[in-house]
Amino acid sequence: MGNTSDEFIIEQGVRQGGILSADLYKVYINQLLDRLYYCGFGAKIGDIICNAPTCADDLSTLGDSTQELQMLCSIANDYSKMERYELQPKKSVVLPHLKKRSKTTDTPVIFLGDQQMPVVDKTTHVGVVRTPDNSPTTAIQENLQKARRTLYSLMSAGLHGENGLDPETCIHLFRTYVIPILTYGLEIYLPSPNDIRPLEMFLKKVLKQILSIPVTTADPASFILSGLVPVEAIIHLRALSLFGNIALLDDSSIEKRLAYRQLTIHGHTGSSWFSNLAIITTKYELPNPMEILRDPVSKSQWKTVTLRAVYAYWGRRIKQQALTYSSLEYLSVGHYNPGKIHPLLRITETQTQSREVNRLPVKTKLVTGTYSLQSTRAAFNNLDVDPTCLLCKTSAETLEHFILHCTKLQHVRVQILCDIASACGENINFSQLCTSDQLRIILDVYSTVDVVHNKNTEYLAEIDRHTRRLCHALHCERKKLFALLPTRRRYGL
Ligand SMILES: [Zn+2]
Numbered sequence: 001m002g003n004t005s006d007e008f009i010i011e012q013g014v015r016q017g018g019i020l021s022a023d024l025y026k027v028y029i030n031q032l033l034d035r036l037y038y039c040g041f042g043a044k045i046g047d048i049i050c051n052a053p054t055c056a057d058d059l060s061t062l063g064d065s066t067q068e069l070q071m072l073c074s075i076a077n078d079y080s081k082m083e084r085y086e087l088q089p090k091k092s093v094v095l096p097h098l099k100k101r102s103k104t105t106d107t108p109v110i111f112l113g114d115q116q117m118p119v120v121d122k123t124t125h126v127g128v129v130r131t132p133d134n135s136p137t138t139a140i141q142e143n144l145q146k147a148r149r150t151l152y153s154l155m156s157a158g159l160h161g162e163n164g165l166d167p168e169t170c171i172h173l174f175r176t177y178v179i180p181i182l183t184y185g186l187e188i189y190l191p192s193p194n195d196i197r198p199l200e201m202f203l204k205k206v207l208k209q210i211l212s213i214p215v216t217t218a219d220p221a222s223f224i225l226s227g228l229v230p231v232e233a234i235i236h237l238r239a240l241s242l243f244g245n246i247a248l249l250d251d252s253s254i255e256k257r258l259a260y261r262q263l264t265i266h267g268h269t270g271s272s273w274f275s276n277l278a279i280i281t282t283k284y285e286l287p288n289p290m291e292i293l294r295d296p297v298s299k300s301q302w303k304t305v306t307l308r309a310v311y312a313y314w315g316r317r318i319k320q321q322a323l324t325y326s327s328l329e330y331l332s333v334g335h336y337n338p339g340k341i342h343p344l345l346r347i348t349e350t351q352t353q354s355r356e357v358n359r360l361p362v363k364t365k366l367v368t369g370t371y372s373l374q375s376t377r378a379a380f381n382n383l384d385v386d387p388t389c390l391l392c393k394t395s396a397e398t399l400e401h402f403i404l405h406c407t408k409l410q411h412v413r414v415q416i417l418c419d420i421a422s423a424c425g426e427n428i429n430f431s432q433l434c435t436s437d438q439l440r441i442i443l444d445v446y447s448t449v450d451v452v453h454n455k456n457t458e459y460l461a462e463i464d465r466h467t468r469r470l471c472h473a474l475h476c477e478r479k480k481l482f483a484l485l486p487t488r489r490r491y492g493l
Contacts, residue, residue, distance in 0.1 A: 012085075025056045032079040036061065039075060041068040046265075048257050055126045066108040069094075077113050087112060093120045098132040128185035136189035144198055147182040151206060154178070160209065166357050167345045170210045171226050178206075183231060187238035190276045199231040211345070212361035214370045220322035221368045224336040225345055229314045233338075236280050240306040243277050243289065247296035256293065263290050284309040311338035327369025330399075330440060332447035343446050348461045356465070359472040366399065366471055367443045373397045391481050400439050403474060412477045416470040423463045442467045 014021035033054060036042075042051025043062035051072060052061050061072035080087050094110050094117045110117045122131045122138055129139040151159070151174075158165040159173050182199055189195075207222040208215055223229065246255045262274035268282070269275060278289050286309050297305070315338050322333040335342055344367065347356045365371040374397035378387035389397035391408040402409070420442070421430040428448070430438065440447055445463045 022056045029054070029057070029059075032059075032076060035075050035079065036072055039071065041071045045258055046261050048254060048261060050254050050258065053125075058126050060125050064097075066106075066110060069108065070110050073110055073112055073117070089115055090118075093118050093123050095120055095123050095130060096132050098134070126185070128188065136186060136191040136195050139185060139189065140191065140195060140199060143182055143184055143186070144202060146184075147178050147202065150178050150181050164357070166347045166353055167211060167226075167360065168341050168347065171207075171228065171341055174206065174210065175228065179203075179228075179234060183234050183238065186235050187242055188273070190235070190239055190273060190280075193232055196231050196235070203228070203231055211364055213364055213368050217368045217370045218322070218325040218327055220318045220325065220333075221328055221331065223314075223318050223338075224322060224328075224331065224333060225342045225364065225368075227336070227338060227340045227342060229311065229318075229338050233310050233314045236284070237306060237310050239277060239280060240284075240286070240310070241303065243274075243292070244296070244299060244302035244306070247292045248299065259289070259293055263293070284313050307339075314338060325369075330369075330443040330447065331367050332444045335446050343457070343460070344444060344464065346461070348458070351461075351465055356468065359468045362475040363443075363468045363471045366403075371399075371475075373399065373402055375401075390485060391478065399443075400435060402478070403439060403442055403471070404435055408481060409474055409477055412473045413470065416466060416473060420463060420466045420470065423459075423466050425459075427459075442470060 014024050033052060036052040037049055040049060041063060042049070043064070044050065051063060052059060054060070059076065061069060061076070063069040063072060077087060089112065092112050094108055096106060096108060096119060107119050122129055124130070129142050131138050154173055154177060157173075159170050164170060165173075182202070186196070193200075204219055204222050205215060207226050207228065208217055211222060211225050213221065213225075243259075246259055249256045251257075259274050262270065262272040263278065266272050266275045268278045274289065281287065281289055284306070286306065292302075296302075315336055319333050319336055322328050322331070322336075332342075332344075345360065345364070347353055347360075362371070369376070374385070374389055375387040378385040378396075387396040387398075389395060389401055389406055391397075392406050394407070395401055395405075397406070404413075417431075424430040424441070428441065430441065433441070437448075441463070445460055445467060
């Protein structure tokens with residue numbers, strides 16, 4: 001231990017992680033890229049040479065014949081000798097391409113200097129896994145694995161449902177650290193909804209966990225409450241952003257020439273990435289990609305335009321889906337505002353954080369129709385479960401009975417209902433309302449106001465706080481009384 005080498009001076013190289021490093025390295029390596037380009041061998045789309053896509057030191061050469069690829073590799077090898085750096089023999093590999101018709105691959109023999117390059121069935125270029133069939137499946141699996149690992153590492157910091165951080169912070173952490181890993185590099189594949197199903201499932205499951213609602217909750221609820229959008233929308237946003245960047249490039253750049261060519265020749269119909277992108281722009285009612293190429297907009301403007309269009313589309317779609325679930329009838333679906341958490345889950349600065357975090361789950365379960373009441377158990381259970389309330393035994397235990405009528409819980413309810421009424425004030429004459437309207441206010445006060453950007457947020461937050469208090473107090477009392485029942489009665493048998 002403690003042995004260190006002698007000092008040595010670094011005469012060549014760029015700083016690890018430095019902002020300028022990628023650009024400086026490009027200046028250094030540019031001669032090689034020029035040599036590869038002007039030799040004219042390797043992959044072409046139409047007459048556009050695209051034989052060496054590169055990011056900093058991550059260089060790949062493309063071509064359909066072994067001879068041409070050998071030429072490109074020899075050029076790279078010669079250049080490395082000239083500039084006195086060494087190409088990593090283990091990291092330099094050959095990835096054969098699956099032929100579309102015969103579904104077979106050749107095993108090309110290519111030498112780097114005097115060593116034969118290993119042939120592999122998957123390799124990583126710019127952090128994205130590539131396979132011979134060019135399908136996104138492997139990349140999706142790897143992203144899922146990495147995202148799961150990141151999620152677990154954040155759990156110790158409190159990123160989980162009950163008793164953790166408040167939901168708004170959890171969602172923010174999840175968006176910042178996990179989602180980028182989950183969707184990394186997939187914009188270049190533009191995978192089908194079927195391909196990304198595992199990612200969508202992961203997203204929904206984690207959201208439900210963070211929001212402390214059961215996995216059986218209707219899917220739209222997890223998006224409406226968290227303010228997130230499905231993975232498909234995120235990938236589309238990334239693809240649109242990439243296209244925006246291509247449009248801003250010089251007309252002589254390879255990417256932009258490819259864009260013009262593919263869109264002119266194939267339009268919406270080809271299998272090219274640009275054709276698929278044209279379909280996406282139509283879907284979100286964005287300008288035609290050709291127009292954007294000719295007259296590009298600034299990066300920030302493009303971001304605003306695409307974000308608005310994509311969020312509007314998914315907002316509409318998820319709201320429509322939510323309306324088909326009867327369990328979500330009390331949730332103010334209209335307040336779904338992609339990018340923003342639902343006001344029901346927001347803990348304001350004046351509220352006591354830990355207490356609210358503790359109270360929230362009961363309310364969230366009640367409003368998403370997943371709180372286990374005798375009537376819901378009777379409806380979903382094959383066994384003969386009696387819907388009658390086990391506490392008072394007078395009528396069926398419905399949401400309304402539990403929250404407003406059950407006589408056994410009356411002593412808990414009275415005071416808090418008064419508080420709710422006084423928080424409502426004269427605007428809403430709470431005590432005069434019919435029970436179904438009262439229930440609506442208790443479950444989601446935001447469903448009673450139409451405007452999304454209501455200015456009375458503090459007023460509503462205060463009502464909301466008392467309703468959380470009520471739901472939590474009722475839940476605790478119900479649980480306490482339940483524990484006193486004989487076991488057979490507890491299960492409603
Ligand atoms: Zn009862």
